[in-house]
Amino acid sequence: MPDSPFSVLIPLAEQAKANGIHVHHLNIGQPDIPTPQPALDSLKNLQMPVIGYGHALGDLPYREKLCGYYEKFGVTGLKPKEVVITQGASEALLFAFQACLNPGDNILIPEPFYANYNGFAGMGDIHVKPVTGFIQDGFALPEIQAFEQAIDAHTRALLINNPSNPTGTVYPEPVLRELAALVKKYDLFLIVDEVYREFCFGEQPFFSALRLEGLEDHVVVIDSISKRYSACGARTGAIVSKNPDLLHSIGQYCQQRISPGVFGQVVGEALLEMSDDYLDSVKAMYEGRRNVVYERLQQMPGVVSYLPGGAFYCFVELPVDDAFEFCSFLLESFSWKNQTLMLAHGQAFYASPGLGKKQARIAYVLDEANLHAAMDCLEQALAVYPGRTA
């Protein structure tokens, strides 16, 4: 298990703060938006004399309500037994990898990708084979031929994150259908991490992999309440599949840890009883923030970016010698009006050595005023960074 690629930067941020500098955290997908009050109220009103184990697969009423929730995205006819509650998307990924792949198998993932996929694969001695995407086309899915060439005798699954952390790319229906044909041809699992599905900004409407007809045995969807309800600390996720054998196998992993947390499920169920107004307003907020970041980046000389269609991330190529060095510089040697910003350097999101060296991920998890202040800092820093190339 490798060290987190950000473990070097975190102490630098702590030191900057100790020096009295305000650090704008655009480095982590931790939303700043308040968790809806019904979540906290549900715990206040909890009547449960014994906080005992729940059902291994999750409490049935919550799973029933989740089936109704997925209907809003055109996923019809889902049964509660096809929805398994997990401790965050993290556990969902761990169990999905373990259930779909054996030690020594490999999984194809377009890069750049969420760095922690590597770790969950490694826990099962599973290897990640990256298929490289490119910033010039907004990290659209790589050509299907590139995936096909990467498939070998040990390939068992293909994973995408739709919309994508770290690129904000939304994979539209035709792309999903292309992938469907490929995974069917080679009898692979198609694991789709859809935790950002709420945040698609119209250019590309969201299309769930659960809507792919004839792919019922192949599709595994990863879900979580963390991002859509600003409830990362609740650790409440889910796996959705219509494959009975796979569900059986996932159930075995669930039984082993006996049950997911009770409190996170109480919160998750309460949140599903809210009207859509909350999620609509959050989506509008993220769209406004995205526009701020996009427009500011467009005005910075030498910065390469694109309009990300979803999630709350964008990926940029910076006019610098080395983005990791630049990220360190921002925290160690720079401030503007006593402020700086923290970014996640791009290399951390690639499995192929050497790629992403000039790139970085920006998580727009601050309000527009703070985003403007952070973009001011970025603009100023790019002008004075010793390793600038623009």
Place this chain on the structure above:
Amino acid sequence: MPDSPFSVLIPLAEQAKANGIHVHHLNIGQPDIPTPQPALDSLKNLQMPVIGYGHALGDLPYREKLCGYYEKFGVTGLKPKEVVITQGASEALLFAFQACLNPGDNILIPEPFYANYNGFAGMGDIHVKPVTGFIQDGFALPEIQAFEQAIDAHTRALLINNPSNPTGTVYPEPVLRELAALVKKYDLFLIVDEVYREFCFGEQPFFSALRLEGLEDHVVVIDSISKRYSACGARTGAIVSKNPDLLHSIGQYCQQRISPGVFGQVVGEALLEMSDDYLDSVKAMYEGRRNVVYERLQQMPGVVSYLPGGAFYCFVELPVDDAFEFCSFLLESFSWKNQTLMLAHGQAFYASPGLGKKQARIAYVLDEANLHAAMDCLEQALAVYPGRTA
């Protein structure tokens, strides 16, 4: 990943209930005792506008308080950085196995043992090598020579559960010291699951592996609030180690799932602020129950048992042809005053094929009146079971 050994019995219990029979559940370690009110109050009073990720290793104030808690057991000088919060003992076991062993390595465990250890090992392609214990000596630790003989080039760790689920055996200080010498000689990790440490009934005082001098680099302790505070659904556990390299590795697994659940930690911290009266009274309650079960079993012809020193389990050998068949019979074909009981059949706790065939685990997680009723059922059932051997 094998099916849970109890997956066949559970539907039989459901069917018995559907037929109007009251089933006394002595098959699962789910305490019936109410969770202390301060746990629920802590959630009522929670002030947290954004339920965000916590620290990957757990919130510092909670870890500080846990260091104080371990002092009650003679574990002095523990630092918060040596205590890592996990999502139940389940995640603690998973991370400890992953951090201590590589794929293909093996771990020695005295059998019978908690069946889920198998699954956590399997997730990392780690093999369990059982060392057999015997009911005739109350499942005392097998001879140290038996462990030594089982060690091979791929052995990296030895695990005990003290006090033991499923046997209730307490391993006293001299036994811990014997194990210490062995793991030191062969440079193994000594993983000790101490989740039942509160429940030692005096014959054998509890001795924590964290007190073994000179074993700081070897000892890994697994902990959880589930059993001592009847809070299984909170999913709040911990790993304790003084080995800096191992802590670093465990920290990498923690970072990967970003943080343990917030709510479970809030509850865990509140519980540590309670006086010792609660735990003292719970211990007394379990001791009384243990005595009921022990005395009743002693009066049943052909039943072999012993006085278990701790936890809330005992293991018995029954005068039957096959304990699994007997467990099925109890649910399918028997009732006494419209009641029956559910037991966990013994084979599920052995890794060696064929062992434990006449044995069963009894979890005394009911009050004394219900335990007497369950023992009445057991006594009656043993008298009429077609495969009885007494």
